[in-house]
Amino acid sequence: MRKTSLAQGPTPASESTDRKRLQMADIARLAGVSVATVSRALSGSTLVNAETRERIQQLAQSLNYSINLGAQNLRLQKNLTVGVVVPYDAQSRQHISDPFFLSIIGSIADALTDHGYDMLLSRVDSERLDAASQLYDSGKVIGVIIIGQWRHHDQLNQLAARNMPLVVWGGELPQQLYCSVGGDNRNGGEQATAHLLRAGRKRIAFLGDTALPEVWLRREGYLRAHTAAGLPPPPPELQIPAPFEPDAAHPILEHLCTSGVAFDGVVACSDLLAIHMVQALRAHGRSVPGDVGVVGYDDMPLAAFCEPALTTVHQPVLEAGTELVAALLQLLNGVRALPRTLPVHMVVRASAP
Amino acid sequence: MRKTSLAQGPTPASESTDRKRLQMADIARLAGVSVATVSRALSGSTLVNAETRERIQQLAQSLNYSINLGAQNLRLQKNLTVGVVVPYDAQSRQHISDPFFLSIIGSIADALTDHGYDMLLSRVDSERLDAASQLYDSGKVIGVIIIGQWRHHDQLNQLAARNMPLVVWGGELPQQLYCSVGGDNRNGGEQATAHLLRAGRKRIAFLGDTALPEVWLRREGYLRAHTAAGLPPPPPELQIPAPFEPDAAHPILEHLCTSGVAFDGVVACSDLLAIHMVQALRAHGRSVPGDVGVVGYDDMPLAAFCEPALTTVHQPVLEAGTELVAALLQLLNGVRALPRTLPVHMVVRASAP
DNA sequence: GTGAAAGCGCTAACAT
DNA sequence: ATGTTAGCGCTTTCAC
Numbered sequence: 001m002r003k004t005s006l007a008q009g010p011t012p013a014s015e016s017t018d019r020k021r022l023q024m025a026d027i028a029r030l031a032g033v034s035v036a037t038v039s040r041a042l043s044g045s046t047l048v049n050a051e052t053r054e055r056i057q058q059l060a061q062s063l064n065y066s067i068n069l070g071a072q073n074l075r076l077q078k079n080l081t082v083g084v085v086v087p088y089d090a091q092s093r094q095h096i097s098d099p100f101f102l103s104i105i106g107s108i109a110d111a112l113t114d115h116g117y118d119m120l121l122s123r124v125d126s127e128r129l130d131a132a133s134q135l136y137d138s139g140k141v142i143g144v145i146i147i148g149q150w151r152h153h154d155q156l157n158q159l160a161a162r163n164m165p166l167v168v169w170g171g172e173l174p175q176q177l178y179c180s181v182g183g184d185n186r187n188g189g190e191q192a193t194a195h196l197l198r199a200g201r202k203r204i205a206f207l208g209d210t211a212l213p214e215v216w217l218r219r220e221g222y223l224r225a226h227t228a229a230g231l232p233p234p235p236p237e238l239q240i241p242a243p244f245e246p247d248a249a250h251p252i253l254e255h256l257c258t259s260g261v262a263f264d265g266v267v268a269c270s271d272l273l274a275i276h277m278v279q280a281l282r283a284h285g286r287s288v289p290g291d292v293g294v295v296g297y298d299d300m301p302l303a304a305f306c307e308p309a310l311t312t313v314h315q316p317v318l319e320a321g322t323e324l325v326a327a328l329l330q331l332l333n334g335v336r337a338l339p340r341t342l343p344v345h346m347v348v349r350a351s352a353p
Numbered sequence: 354m355r356k357t358s359l360a361q362g363p364t365p366a367s368e369s370t371d372r373k374r375l376q377m378a379d380i381a382r383l384a385g386v387s388v389a390t391v392s393r394a395l396s397g398s399t400l401v402n403a404e405t406r407e408r409i410q411q412l413a414q415s416l417n418y419s420i421n422l423g424a425q426n427l428r429l430q431k432n433l434t435v436g437v438v439v440p441y442d443a444q445s446r447q448h449i450s451d452p453f454f455l456s457i458i459g460s461i462a463d464a465l466t467d468h469g470y471d472m473l474l475s476r477v478d479s480e481r482l483d484a485a486s487q488l489y490d491s492g493k494v495i496g497v498i499i500i501g502q503w504r505h506h507d508q509l510n511q512l513a514a515r516n517m518p519l520v521v522w523g524g525e526l527p528q529q530l531y532c533s534v535g536g537d538n539r540n541g542g543e544q545a546t547a548h549l550l551r552a553g554r555k556r557i558a559f560l561g562d563t564a565l566p567e568v569w570l571r572r573e574g575y576l577r578a579h580t581a582a583g584l585p586p587p588p589p590e591l592q593i594p595a596p597f598e599p600d601a602a603h604p605i606l607e608h609l610c611t612s613g614v615a616f617d618g619v620v621a622c623s624d625l626l627a628i629h630m631v632q633a634l635r636a637h638g639r640s641v642p643g644d645v646g647v648v649g650y651d652d653m654p655l656a657a658f659c660e661p662a663l664t665t666v667h668q669p670v671l672e673a674g675t676e677l678v679a680a681l682l683q684l685l686n687g688v689r690a691l692p693r694t695l696p697v698h699m700v701v702r703a704s705a706p
Numbered sequence: 707g708t709g710a711a712a713g714c715g716c717t718a719a720c721a722t
Numbered sequence: 723a724t725g726t727t728a729g730c731g732c733t734t735t736c737a738c
Contacts, residue, residue, distance in 0.1 A: 021492065023731060034709050039733055049707060064515065066490035070427050071731035074714050079423070081473075086462070099654065102455035105474075109439070113476045118493070120434075121462050121472045137419035139374065139715090140471070162417065275658045301452065302653065305628045307660030376715060387725050392717055402723055424715035427730050492731090710737080721726070 022065045030063075031056050042067060081118040082328060083141035084108055087126035087150055089245070098244060100270065100298045100315065101147055104169060107321025108145060115325060126150040129159070136164045143328050145169070149180070149213045165331040167324050171217045172339040179337040181323045185214045188313040188344040189221025190228075192267045192295040195311070195346055197229045199353070201265035201293055204234060205256065207242040207249075207277065208269030215269050218297070222267055237261050244269070246276050253280040264292050265352070271296035271303045271310055278308070278351065293352035309349035316342050375418045383416075384409050395420060434471040435681060436494035437461055440479035440503055442598070451597060453623065453651045453668065454500055457522060460674025461498060468678060479503040482512070489517045496681050498522070502533070502566045518684040520677050524570045525692040532690040534676045538567045541666040541697040542574025543581075545620045545648040548664070548699055550582045552706070554618035554646055557587060558609065560595040560602075560630065561622030568622050571650070575620055590614045597622070599629050606633040617645050618705070624649035624656045624665055631661070631704065646705035662702035669695050 024042075028035045033052065040048045041056035048056075059065075073079050086101060105121065112119045120141055124131045129152045135141045143165030149156060153173055160166050160178035168180045189206075196204050206222045208215035223233055240256055242249045256263075257280050268274035274296030278288045288294050288308060296303060296312035303310040319342055330337040381388045386405065393401045394409035401409075412418075426432050439454060458474065465472045473494055477484045482505045488494045496518030502509060506526055513519050513531035521533045542559075549557050559575045561568035576586055593609055595602045606626075609616075610633050621627035627649030631641045641647050641661055649656060649665035656663040676693055683690040 022490075025731080035732080036709060036711095036734080037707085040708090043733085047707070052707085064486065064490055066487055066492075068492045068731055070423050070432070070492050071714090072733080074423050074427055074716090074730090075732045075734090077714070084474075097456070097459055097654075099452060099455070102452070102459055103450070105458065106450055106455055109474050109476055119474045121437075121458075121474045123462055123466045133417065134419055137375075137417055139419075139421045139423050272654065275655065279658070300655065301450075301625065302628065302655040302659060305632070305659045306655060307658060307662070309660070378715080388715090389717080389726080390724060393724085396717085400723065405723085421715055424730090425717080427714090427732090428716045428718090430730070708738085710735105712733100712735085714732085716730085717728100719726105719728085722724085 021068075022063055023068065024065075027056065027060050027063070027065055031059055079139065079142045080116060081120050081141045082112055082325075083120045083122055083132065083135040083144040085122050085124055085129075085132045085135075085144055085146045087129060087146070087148055088123050090125040090127055098270070099272070099300050100317075103300075103317045104147055104320050107318050108324055109321070111321040111325035115329065117325075127152070128155075130155040133159050133162060133164055143167075143332055145324050145328060149173075151211050153213060165328060167327045167331065167337070169320065169324060171213045172341055173213055176339060179327050179331065180339045181320065181327055182214065182341060183313075183315045183320075183344045184341045185217035185344075186221040186224070188297065188315075189218030189267065190225045191221070191344075191346045192218075192297070192313055193222045193225035193265075194228070195348070196265035196267070196293050196295060196352060197225060197231070199265075199293060203238060203263040204265035204267060205238045205240060205261075205263045206234070206267050207240050207253075207273055209241045209243050210239075211241075218267075218269060238263060242269075242273060244273065246272055249273055249276060250280075253277055257281060257284040257286070266292060266294045267297075268294065269297050271298045271300045271306075271312055273297075274310055274312065274351070275306055278306075289350065289352050295346075295352050299347055303347075304349060306351075308351040311349045311352035312347055313344050314347050315344055374421075375416055376421065377418075380409065380413050380416070380418055384412055432492065432495045433469060434473050434494045435465055435678075436473045436475055436485065436488040436497040438475050438477055438482075438485045438488075438497060438499045440482060440499070440501060441476050443478040443480055451623070452625070452653050453670075456653075456670045457500055457673050460671050461677055462674070463671075464674040464678035468682065470678075480505070481508075483508045486512050486515060486517055496520075496685055498677050498681060502526075504564050506566060518681060520680045520684065520690070522673065522677060524566045525694055526566055529692060532680050532684065533692045534673065534680055535567065535694060536666075536668045536673075536697045537694045538570035538697075539574040539577070541650065541668075542571030542620065543578045544574070544697070544699045545571075545650070545666055546575045546578035546618075547581070548701070549618035549620070549646050549648060549705060550578060550584070552618075552646060556591060556616040557618035557620060558591045558593060558614075558616045559587070559620050560593050560606075560626055562594045562596050563592075564594075571620070571622060591616060595622075595626060597626065599625055602626055602629060603633075606630055610634060610637040610639070619645060619647045620650075621647065622650050624651045624653045624659075624663055626650075627663055627665065627704070628659055631659075642703065642705050648699075648705050652700055656700075657702065659704075661704040664702045664705035665700055666697050667700050668697055 024035050028038045041053040145167050147169045149170035157177040170180050170182045171185045210216045242252045296310045299312045299314035327337040377388050381391045394406040498520050500522045502523035510530040519531050523535045524538050563569040595605045649663045652665045652667035680690040
């Protein structure tokens with residue numbers, strides 16, 4: 001193994017062109033000092049003569065030299081990268097496309113940047129959330145934010161038990177070992193349902209796959225609203241396990257319209273689902289909000305401009321990023337972070353006045 | 354400096370709890386072999402006895418041990434991380450929120466994952482796109498994808514000149530040293546405009562900040578459509594430098610409606626802008642599409658469900674990620690990558706039939 | 707104030 | 723088939 005300084009020939013992997021990377025030894029040679037001095041100078045140490053320091057800094061700057069962070073991190077045992085995991089549905093080969101998740105990613109990116117952390121965006125199979133730990137075990141990231149609990153509360157608990165710093169966007173569940181941050185799903189579901197009931201709707205359908213904790217909680221609210229209004233729980237045929245992906249949901253919505261099940265209100269678990277429900281209803285000659293009132297969830301930017309403008313439950317996207325990151329930073333500081341449920345609120349528009 | 358094996362006490366930075374990380378030496382000790390053997394075993398080398406290999410792999414697996422990638426990369430001089438840069442507007446403190454950009458991020462994430470690369474998502478000031486090079490110079494990433502050219506074609510050229518593997522989502526410009534991938538903006542602008550002209554519209558406004566190359570190209574198409582129809586170029590008061598951010602654009606759209614400038618068609622540079630234009634028009638008593646036909650850009654998922662459903666130029670989001678990544682991989686292999694312009698197509702809906 | 711040398715966790719000659 | 727050793731690019735004692 002030869003000692004090389006500059007131009008180390010074709011590198012073994014993934015960099016075939018001869019892109020020689022400048023390193024500290026090069027700067028040292030050019031400045032006529034030792035690497036140790038360069039290291040000190042660049043870190044702003046006062047141990048090095050003020051003018052040499054200045055000179056070295058100038059030199060490095062003018063050559064666009066940046067300290068190799070891989071090496072630095074190895075030596076310093078530090079790392080400022082956080083993993084953000086967006087699960088995908090392996091069955092449907094579904095990509096990251098839900099606008100709400102994408103917004104959350106944006107808000108996390110902002111929050112991490114504000115704190116000087118880098119964000120490694122990673123996708124994992126939603127059936128194998130525990131694969132996220134590989135990011136941590138391999139030292140790539142110092143902590144992980146997972147977007148959504150999916151069907152694997154258990155796996156998340158296991159991850160947390162391994163004492164990996166972990167924060168999950170999702171609902172607060174009993175016996176939860178990990179820190180979650182999420183909107184108040186139960187309250188959101190309750191508000192949406194209560195709103196429809198107040199408007200005199202009698203038979204309200206719920207659209208969402210309750211295998212997902214967030215959806216489960218929303219249905220809890222849906223049921224609670226009925227109880228609070230002195231009504232019996234709605235029959236099973238009104239509780240429809242519709243998935244989030246419009247394509248997969250479509251036949252189910254169609255079936256709901258043609259099956260003869262009577263309903264005059266719908267609580268959907270996303271705006272996209274809501275608007276597709278509207279389409280299906282109208283295709284079958286039923287008016288919205290006349291015959292059926294429809295409430296969405298998320299309050300996406302375009303929800304106000306849909307036809308009809310969507311009544312929906314607003315989720316605090318910006319706050320989401322801030323809170324997720326704040327919680328993770330707490331964990332990184334060795335402080336226990338408690339689950340946090342963020343308030344949500346109804347936005348009443350035309351689809352369910 | 355002491356030699357430590359497990360439990361190395363409170364680490365100096367950013368990891369305060371005593372999260373001891375397992376390392377190869379630990380596995381070696383437990384397996385009663387040397388680190389070299391462990392290294393070989395885990396890499397699946399046939400140089401090591403088949404059953405020892407098996408045993409070591411089992412052991413590592415059962416302990417959730419993953420090779421420290423920082424150290425491995427340093428040693429191997431490899432890196433499989435790609436930087437994706439989403440610029441933000443420092444003036445307006447605008448966050449990543451444009452739904453189209455967010456979709457692109459999703460599609461890039463998918464494409465990178467497919468090729469086994471990690472994605473480091475990073476934000477930089479859109480006035481200092483050259484800051485992106487720091488990611489590369491510091492060795493964090495082996496190449497960079499920047500989303501949008503913004504106002505700094507020049508900076509992008511400089512980055513490419515430093516021979517950093519770089520691909521930019523945006524328009525193809527003259528004297529371009531970097532590889533760009535983008536929708537056919539000129540054609541998109543032309544199609545949108547031609548569509549309105551064919552429908553008999555006479556005075557068509559263009560909404561977009563032409564300081565951005567993509568927008569500039571779209572306006573080229575807008576002008577060309579006029580020429581092709583044998584019409585003189587539209588007057589300056591019809592070419593409105595509206596920014597992408599709805600809040601910033603709003604007063605400008607208002608002003609357009611009240612200024613007395615006559616127009617019966619609008620080509621907007623995003624769906625969001627288009628729908629806000631519709632709102633402004635209606636607020637001032639003008640109907641869409643009756644009095645004014647409005648065409649958007651991007652074809653976001655909800656565009657079909659707006660009121661009115663948006664006629665718009667569809668951008669190939671999925672292909673965008675694929676192509677951006679393909680181009681970057683080419684560069685990483687030392688192959689010159691040519692700019693690529695992806696076809697776009699009109700989707701005709703109610704806002705401009 | 708500066709340099710020599712050790713070592714962060716890993717891999718790959720070079721030994722045996 | 724396995725161990726010993728040098729070194730990836732950096733920081734930091736320890737000597738001068």
